[in-house]
Amino acid sequence: MRTVGCIGCGNMGGAILGGLVDALGDSYAFAGHTRTPGRIAPLAAKGVRVKPDAHALARDSEIIILAVKPYQIAAVVEEILPALNSDKLLISIAAGVSLKRLKDLCRGASPMARCMPNTPALVGEGVFALCLEDEALSQTSKDEVLALFGALGLCLPLTEAQFTAFSALVGAGPAYVFEMMRGLVQAGVTLGFPHQQARELVVALFAGSARLAGEREEHLMQLRDAVCSPAGLTIAGVNHLDRAGLAGLLVEAVLKANTRGREMEE
Ligand SMILES: NC(=O)c1ccc[n+]([C@@H]2O[C@H](COP(=O)([O-])OP(=O)(O)OC[C@H]3O[C@@H](n4cnc5c(N)ncnc54)[C@H](OP(=O)(O)O)[C@@H]3O)[C@@H](O)[C@H]2O)c1
Incomplete structure (x- = not known):
């Protein structure tokens, strides 16, 4: 069974991971790592495997969701870099961190998607914009990203250039x-x-x-x-x-x- 891991299980990461466990718990295994251990306790109670650090999470997950604050992304990617390879799939939900910047940070080691959620995702009613423009993403990976976020609410594949308009409206x-x-x-x-x-x-x-x-x-x-x-x-x-x-x-x-x-x- 493939594992979806989330680094940064705060408001949005926690809501997304929790929602995925509820919706797709029979199809995937789930893992989480977050800085303050207490924040992951409710997810652990749902069966999310708690990883001691970001590197262990990236090593043990096929799909890695980056859900730390935008200014924390660079440090986290640096930490997981040795565990990345072309078979992993990275999904960043960090607002305003471009695909190019993300690819530069991970030195192109893994295919990458961007996701922009809105706050009703916190109660399982989110709308998600997905940028699937990375040329390294296979059609299978694109379909998988759409299926994952489609299980959480309405999701819409958009170009990265449309992300600002999506942010302004949704x-x-x-x-x-x-x-x-x-x-x-x-x-x-x-x-x-x-x-x-x-x-x-x-x-x-x-x-x-x-x-x-x-x-x-x-x-x-x-x-x-x-x-x-x-x-x-x-x-x-x-x-x-x-x-x-x-x-x-x-x-x-x-x-x-x-x-x-x-x-x-x-
Ligand atoms: N909330 C929204 O409405 C919203 C909407 C669109 C996009 N986003 C994006 O979602 C991302 C998360 O936002 P949020 O509102 O969920 O923030 P948040 O509640 O602060 O969650 C971020 C989590 O990451 C953890 N963290 C920080 N550095 C870490 C590290 N090195 N390793 C592991 N965990 C680490 C934090 O730990 P601590 O608990 O110790 O601080 C915190 O639990 C942001 O990039 C934001 O742009 C959020």
């Missing part, structure tokens, strides 16, 4: 959604609902609306209009959002994030 996306939720909770409190109750209502509202949008074929405008009875209360609220330009504001927010992302790449 990586940053939870912040936009939470901001909209915050405003609606505030409205609920203003109308007399206790805060906790307003929050529960708004969370259920988003979850149900997201499911409806996901399952129906209709254009989003049709779904919106279906809620708006003639001369009713919804159209009064929607008219105000139109006047305030909510859709335009969202477009601007994503474009500004994209611009900032491009600046940061330079």
Whole structure:
């Protein structure tokens, strides 16, 4: 059985490894190494084999997920370098560390993929961009990466050049959604609902609306209009959002994030 190992089992690495164990525990063995031993205890309880150091993890795993902070990547790759070879597959989730930099760090020893998750991955509902542009990646490896992250949520193969746009829309996306939720909770409190109750209502509202949008074929405008009875209360609220330009504001927010992302790449 092939082993998937993860170096850095913090928030994102821990969530990804834990999710993979739940989804693919019958198909793969799993290993983990992280700096603070206490953080890996919940994963060990799920059957993840705890490795004493990054080198041992890389030696004993066919697929190695790098999930340390971007500034820690170079030191970790240096440590695992002697264990790398062309039969291993490296997957980095470090934001902003390019494929070229990763390949340079590992001196081209192993094929490499990049993955960009968003924070709902922490609760098993992530969206993952995957860069599979490394020429050293075989079709089998590409399929395997897609199958691994496909088991965790929606995953989308993208060019590395598209990663910034993905980050501006989907990586940053939870912040936009939470901001909209915050405003609606505030409205609920203003109308007399206790805060906790307003929050529960708004969370259920988003979850149900997201499911409806996901399952129906209709254009989003049709779904919106279906809620708006003639001369009713919804159209009064929607008219105000139109006047305030909510859709335009969202477009601007994503474009500004994209611009900032491009600046940061330079
Ligand atoms: N969180 C997000 O929303 C998100 C989204 C997209 C991408 N990412 C990427 O995911 C990566 C991890 O982020 P995170 O939020 O999960 O950070 P995190 O919670 O700090 O996790 C990083 C983990 O790596 C461990 N670590 C550091 N150096 C190590 C080493 N030399 N050997 C083994 N373990 C080591 C840390 O140990 P300690 O516990 O001792 O600090 C920590 O547990 C980052 O590269 C980030 O860019 C995160």
